[in-house]
Amino acid sequence: MAERPKEIRKRIKSVSSTKKITKTMELVSTSKMKRAQDRVQAAGPYTAKLDEIISAIAGGGTTLNLPLLEKRESVKKVLILLLTANRGLCGGFNANLIRLCKNTHAEQKAKGRAIRLEVVGKKGNATLKFQGYQIERSIADITDKPSFDDARRIVDPIVKLFTSREIDEVLVVYPHWKSLGAQPPTVKKLLPIEPPAAAAKGGVKSDFIFSPSAADILADLLPRYVTQTMYTMLAMSSAGEQVARRTAMKSATDNASEMITHLTRTLNRARQAMITQEIAEIVGGAAALQK
Amino acid sequence: MSQATLQVDIISPEKPVYSGAASSVVAPAHDGQVGILPGHAPMVTRLGIGEVRVTDSAGAARFAIRQGYLQVVGNKVVVLSEDAKAIADLKGVKPEDLARLQKELSETTDPAIRAKLQADLDWLKACDRLLQGV
Numbered sequence: 001m002a003e004r005p006k007e008i009r010k011r012i013k014s015v016s017s018t019k020k021i022t023k024t025m026e027l028v029s030t031s032k033m034k035r036a037q038d039r040v041q042a043a044g045p046y047t048a049k050l051d052e053i054i055s056a057i058a059g060g061g062t063t064l065n066l067p068l069l070e071k072r073e074s075v076k077k078v079l080i081l082l083l084t085a086n087r088g089l090c091g092g093f094n095a096n097l098i099r100l101c102k103n104t105h106a107e108q109k110a111k112g113r114a115i116r117l118e119v120v121g122k123k124g125n126a127t128l129k130f131q132g133y134q135i136e137r138s139i140a141d142i143t144d145k146p147s148f149d150d151a152r153r154i155v156d157p158i159v160k161l162f163t164s165r166e167i168d169e170v171l172v173v174y175p176h177w178k179s180l181g182a183q184p185p186t187v188k189k190l191l192p193i194e195p196p197a198a199a200a201k202g203g204v205k206s207d208f209i210f211s212p213s214a215a216d217i218l219a220d221l222l223p224r225y226v227t228q229t230m231y232t233m234l235a236m237s238s239a240g241e242q243v244a245r246r247t248a249m250k251s252a253t254d255n256a257s258e259m260i261t262h263l264t265r266t267l268n269r270a271r272q273a274m275i276t277q278e279i280a281e282i283v284g285g286a287a288a289l290q291k
Numbered sequence: 292m293s294q295a296t297l298q299v300d301i302i303s304p305e306k307p308v309y310s311g312a313a314s315s316v317v318a319p320a321h322d323g324q325v326g327i328l329p330g331h332a333p334m335v336t337r338l339g340i341g342e343v344r345v346t347d348s349a350g351a352a353r354f355a356i357r358q359g360y361l362q363v364v365g366n367k368v369v370v371l372s373e374d375a376k377a378i379a380d381l382k383g384v385k386p387e388d389l390a391r392l393q394k395e396l397s398e399t400t401d402p403a404i405r406a407k408l409q410a411d412l413d414w415l416k417a418c419d420r421l422l423q424g425v
Contacts, residue, residue, distance in 0.1 A: 039305070042306035043306075045300070049300075148303075191424045207332075208335050210334075210335050210336070211322070211334070212321065212337060220371060227332040
């Protein structure tokens, strides 16, 4: 027993206070996670309805020439938008997203495309900057509760770049919310808009009255669709962050508990050894006196 | 068919605002008021700024809408709007905000910014009007 009981006690104290912190963080993330999850689900109906109206128009057989739908023949410049968290202590959440972003970056570069990199969140920004990537725009003021205005703020300049043909494609790297247990980092093409799946069904609902004309509605609706997609991705990102943090903090708390058990055991052993030694000394001393 | 009712959903990006049955809906379309009764033809229309009134047997529910879309299919009415609030949830409009917007509007010349300011101003005015119950 190299360590003395006093030192072990000190370590137990410090581990327990760390455990208190991780436990609290776990609880905080749990409640934030629930709200973030609700937000992801609440965004669903709007997206579904937008999809439906867009499909109704696109499926009506109208051929439309809209810039946001236009697939460029030769893609020269790609914009990669990475969504990360502002804070750490959430396990591999940020690292996984950044890795996927770097892979995508390399992939696009291999295809000979110029890349414009935009990053949301302090973590991604700091890491990529440190590794020597050139970041053209970084957004760090998105909170745990992303609003529709936040999405608008991110997307508007991007849409402008796309319509002015400075950018031919927009890819977003974000954690896709499949369920509470799975939010894999995903690459999604934001622009040009891929026609919604339902549109392929063709002129089912062509008997709609459109006011103003279908083309006008679609021209106005598509940017909203892009913003809504962005909003959903922001909500997913914030929910994913909370899930990751909860898991990380839960395992930290478990580890701390384990460590405390272990240290307590060591402490008891050290204490007993000390007592034994003291008794041995007393007995030894008494025996020496009796001689 | 006279007993038919409408199923009305008012949805904003952040959350569904209202869902329920109704006998009629009046909404501010981009070119004037539009009224919808059961049996309406399928329609998609752009909305302006103003009040959506959902009437059922118990009375009317009122919502403030700032642009968006209205879709009618069968007897289902869907209102999509980035800004949709129940009138009861509206915050009071401060006169100084109105004055500030008015001032900014008179000072800007960029048509895109002007359009946005005008929309902001119309929205505030509409909120004000709705709150006063006119």
